[in-house]
Amino acid sequence: xxxxxxxxxxxxxxxxxxxxxxxxxxxxxxxxxxxxxxxxxxxxxxxxxxxxxxxxxxxxxxxxxxxxxxxxxxxxxxxxxxxxxxxxxxxxxxxxxxxxxxxxxxxxxxxxxxxxxxxxxxxxxxxxxxxxxxxxxxxxxxxxxxxxxxxxxxxxxxxxxxxxxxxxxxxxxxxxxxxxxxxxxxxxxxxxxxxxxxxxxxxxxxxxxxxxxxxxxxxxxxxxxxxxxxxxxxxxxxxxxxxxxxxxxxxxxxxxxxxxxxxxxxxxxxxxxxxxxxxxxxxxxxxxxxxxxxxxxxxxxxxxxxxxxxxxxxxxxxxxxxxxxxxxxxxxxxxxxxxxxxxxxxxxxxxxxxxxxxxxxxxxxxxxxxxxxxxxxxxxxxxxxxxxxxxxxxxxxxxxxxxxxxxxxxxxxxxxxxxxxxxxxxxxxxxxxxxxxxxxxxxxxxxxxxxxxxxxxxxxxxxxxxxxxxxxxxxxxxxxxxxxxxxxxxxxxxxxxxxxxxxxxxxxxxxx
Amino acid sequence: xxxxxxxxxxxxxxxxxxxxxxxxxxxxxxxxxxxxxxxxxxxxxxxxxxxxxxxxxxxxxxxxxxxxxxxxxxxxxxxxxxxxxxxxxxxxxxxxxxxxxxxxxxxxxxxxxxxxxxxxxxxxxxxxxxxxxxxxxxxxxxxxxxxxxxxxxxxxxxxxxxxxxxxxxxxxxxxxxxxxxxxxxxxxxxxxxxxxxxxxxxxxxxxxxxxxxxxxxxxxxxxxxxxxxxxxxxxxxxxxxxxxxxxxxxxxxxxxxxxxxxxxxxxxxxxxxxxxxxxxxxxxxxxxxxxxxxxxxxxxxxxxxxxxxxxxxxxxxxxxxxxxxxxxxx
Numbered sequence: 001x002x003x004x005x006x007x008x009x010x011x012x013x014x015x016x017x018x019x020x021x022x023x024x025x026x027x028x029x030x031x032x033x034x035x036x037x038x039x040x041x042x043x044x045x046x047x048x049x050x051x052x053x054x055x056x057x058x059x060x061x062x063x064x065x066x067x068x069x070x071x072x073x074x075x076x077x078x079x080x081x082x083x084x085x086x087x088x089x090x091x092x093x094x095x096x097x098x099x100x101x102x103x104x105x106x107x108x109x110x111x112x113x114x115x116x117x118x119x120x121x122x123x124x125x126x127x128x129x130x131x132x133x134x135x136x137x138x139x140x141x142x143x144x145x146x147x148x149x150x151x152x153x154x155x156x157x158x159x160x161x162x163x164x165x166x167x168x169x170x171x172x173x174x175x176x177x178x179x180x181x182x183x184x185x186x187x188x189x190x191x192x193x194x195x196x197x198x199x200x201x202x203x204x205x206x207x208x209x210x211x212x213x214x215x216x217x218x219x220x221x222x223x224x225x226x227x228x229x230x231x232x233x234x235x236x237x238x239x240x241x242x243x244x245x246x247x248x249x250x251x252x253x254x255x256x257x258x259x260x261x262x263x264x265x266x267x268x269x270x271x272x273x274x275x276x277x278x279x280x281x282x283x284x285x286x287x288x289x290x291x292x293x294x295x296x297x298x299x300x301x302x303x304x305x306x307x308x309x310x311x312x313x314x315x316x317x318x319x320x321x322x323x324x325x326x327x328x329x330x331x332x333x334x335x336x337x338x339x340x341x342x343x344x345x346x347x348x349x350x351x352x353x354x355x356x357x358x359x360x361x362x363x364x365x366x367x368x369x370x371x372x373x374x375x376x377x378x379x380x381x382x383x384x385x386x387x388x389x390x391x392x393x394x395x396x397x398x399x400x401x402x403x404x405x406x407x408x409x410x411x412x413x414x415x416x417x418x419x420x421x422x423x424x425x426x427x428x429x430x431x432x433x434x435x436x437x438x439x440x441x442x443x444x445x446x447x448x449x450x451x452x453x454x455x456x457x458x459x460x461x462x463x464x465x466x467x468x469x470x471x472x473x474x475x476x477x478x479x480x481x482x483x484x485x486x487x488x489x490x491x492x493x494x495x496x497x498x499x500x501x502x503x504x505x506x507x508x509x510x511x512x
Numbered sequence: 513x514x515x516x517x518x519x520x521x522x523x524x525x526x527x528x529x530x531x532x533x534x535x536x537x538x539x540x541x542x543x544x545x546x547x548x549x550x551x552x553x554x555x556x557x558x559x560x561x562x563x564x565x566x567x568x569x570x571x572x573x574x575x576x577x578x579x580x581x582x583x584x585x586x587x588x589x590x591x592x593x594x595x596x597x598x599x600x601x602x603x604x605x606x607x608x609x610x611x612x613x614x615x616x617x618x619x620x621x622x623x624x625x626x627x628x629x630x631x632x633x634x635x636x637x638x639x640x641x642x643x644x645x646x647x648x649x650x651x652x653x654x655x656x657x658x659x660x661x662x663x664x665x666x667x668x669x670x671x672x673x674x675x676x677x678x679x680x681x682x683x684x685x686x687x688x689x690x691x692x693x694x695x696x697x698x699x700x701x702x703x704x705x706x707x708x709x710x711x712x713x714x715x716x717x718x719x720x721x722x723x724x725x726x727x728x729x730x731x732x733x734x735x736x737x738x739x740x741x742x743x744x745x746x747x748x749x750x751x752x753x754x755x756x757x758x759x760x761x762x763x764x765x766x767x768x769x770x771x772x773x774x775x776x777x778x779x780x781x782x783x784x785x786x787x788x789x790x791x792x793x794x795x796x797x798x799x800x801x802x803x804x805x806x807x808x809x810x811x812x813x814x815x816x817x818x819x820x821x822x823x824x825x826x827x828x829x830x831x832x833x834x835x836x837x838x839x840x841x842x
Contacts, residue, residue, distance in 0.1 A: 046552045046581070050565055143708030144692070184585035184618065187693050189670030191585070191619050198592050198621035202584020322702055332552040338717070339558065341806055345721020408582055408589070449695070456692050457664060457708070
């Protein structure tokens with residue numbers, strides 16, 4: 001119970017008037033950068049970083065981490081209302097959040113998202129509080145082979161989960177892998193697939209791709225389909241905010257499962273994006289209402305949001321205890337730590353107790369502040385849905401163009417974003433799934449690096465994926481998730497003969 | 513009165529000319545963009561932001577400064593941007609020796625000759641690190657074991673400074689190492705702590721926390737003499753206690769990575785001179801000393817012919833290693 005007394009000491013540092021004020025400012029700024037796509041938490045935090053140099057390290061990290069919480073919450077707003085994910089990790093929230101908002105229930109969608117996000121964050125902080133040293137050990141056990149196995153598990157939980165024809169899922173994945181390969185390759189150092197465009201050496205930024213695929217793509221579809229061209233008449237009801245939050249405990253299984261996935265991915269560190277995708281895929285597989293996913297299911301919002309925040313929060317632990325950032329924002333904060341004269345690593349917990357426990361206590365308080373502020377804003381954001389389409393459509397285009405440009409002040413990104421808009425439109429029209437494409441763009445190159453690093457280590461032997469219990473479990477789990485639909489189908493075939501489909505062969509292709 | 517006032521005027525003019533030569537030279541008229549050729553949080557990003565803060569604090573220029581990260585393609589994104597901004601004196605590029613090394617080994621669309629060199633401002637050292645509980649006490653022990661076993665050496669990026677040094681160790685120590693590239697030095701350090709690698713050649717700041725935390729320790733430093741003593745890092749040792757690799761029988765006397773500052777090509781000598789002067793002023797501040805100490809780098813300032821000579825020498829050296837490995841492009 002040493003940790004508990006340390007935590008109480010931390011609270012005496014975090015709960016002071018100046019620190020509470022910093023939290024409110026941080027959270028509000030965070031919501032702002034989260035809502036504006038292209039700005040995002042990493043950019044917001046790096047913009048704020050110079051202001052913190054004169055502060056006490058504890059105050060500085062409280063300001064920055066509060067901004068991070070605000071941005072995580074804010075990122076969900078545009079995903080749900082306009083189908084534009086402000087952060088890579090809120091892409092999976094669009095799958096059910098946007099249909100629900102379109103359906104005239106933006107208040108419910110937003111409140112559900114915020115409520116489950118707060119739950120995920122809480123579980124993440126509790127984990128950090130009590131298992132800090134154990135968690136650090138787990139993260140150390142992850143070499144390239146284990147990393148690959150985790151990514152494999154994320155793909156496996158998402159591939160062939162139904163919805164689209166399996167072969168189309170494979171095509172979407174393959175295109176995503178090709179896009180992820182653009183730029184300099186870590187393992188060989190050579191430039192790939194830049195197609196003569198010098199600037200493409202930097203690769204395709206994820207935010208640029210996603211804003212085009214979802215924001216512009218959705219807009220093109222909406223312009224074509226008449227019924228979208230009117231505003232949603234949503235009733236703004238304060239009580240609905242509390243009712244939606246109050247309904248959350250009914251989905252306790254989904255909440256707990258998603259929090260567990262999120263914490264696991266945040267620590268390992270697969271990151272919040274992989275966590276939210278994986279959680280959504282698994283929820284869809286195991287929920288009784290799985291086949292309604294994608295049409296505005298409550299659990300389709302709960303699962304990615306809870307996992308995203310659990311991962312986002314627990315990603316701070318490897319940063320503090322090992323010096324490996326679990327997310328892009330954590331990487332910026334780590335830069336800040338060094339400038340403040342602190343060295344992230346195992347000694348931080350011994351040398352800088354005030355700093356570490358002040359930060360952990362501020363995570364509890366900061367998240368409460370964030371969820372209170374963000375729930376207050378729900379009716380304001382929901383009211384945005386009442387704005388007629390003729391006004392909102394140009395606004396979406398402006399947001400996407402400015403967002404794409406501000407990623408790295410580059411016109412090429414704007415052009416690429418519009419290109420992705422057309423790809424998104426074609427995918428929708430031809431019934432190709434966007435999710436596998438996005439997943440492959442985000443973690444495709446990481447999975448490739450991990451695989452090739454493993455091969456270098458084992459001198460080309462696949463045995464490295466079965467070399468110890470941890471990696472074997474992950475790989476077997478992934479294969480099991482891939483095979484599950486196939487087994488279920490076979491079982492169904494044995495019970496009652498059904499018309500054969502091409503599902504079997506496509507599944508095998510996925511595995512290979 | 514004529515004589516005295518003329519004399520005064522003369523004196524005033526000469527004083528003005530003496531103390532403020534910058535007045536007649538070029539001065540920036542709009543905001544300046546600092547381009548860090550690395551992602552937020554990395555060493556190159558840190559130096560760009562440190563310089564920005566010092567300039568802002570001492571008001572070394574009237575114009576605001578913005579730091580932009582263009583770290584895609586191992587930094588190539590930033591250099592390509594610099595090349596495309598030819599003639600624009602409001603873009604300052606912060607990089608490393610990557611600027612001349614990368615074009616040698618991969619088909620990136622720039623060369624360092626597309627840019628105007630301003631200065632090399634700090635040198636980062638390299639050390640040979642092993643896991644805390646590894647049996648090796650000296651570089652000699654390490655080489656002896658590496659000769660028989662098959663050792664995994666980790667490093668940041670492929671065909672970059674870390675791999676060049678690894679190949680030099682192979683040649684000098686007559687051993688064969690398996691080089692595994694990761695995205696960054698921080699990632700490599702964690703892989704060593706987890707026992708997935710046998711060694712790496714990180715810079716001091718990349719593994720400082722890990723050394724203090726007792727997960728890894730340096731065997732030797734690739735430097736002609738030991739590092740300055742400074743404060744103790746662990747209970748018993750500081751940077752100055754780490755022997756040089758040469759004194760332990762691994763005869764690589766010097767290997768370091770400069771932090772470099774550039775302008776785009778085709779800027780006027782006046783404009784380049786302004787920035788050389790600006791960086792010199794930055795280097796004279798206590799904040800700069802503080803930054804150098806915290807990141808355990810070596811303070812240096814190379815500009816003009818000296819900087820050119822340094823680039824040429826380094827280029828020759830890397831060309832030789834890259835040629836032997838068959839990395840050269842074209």
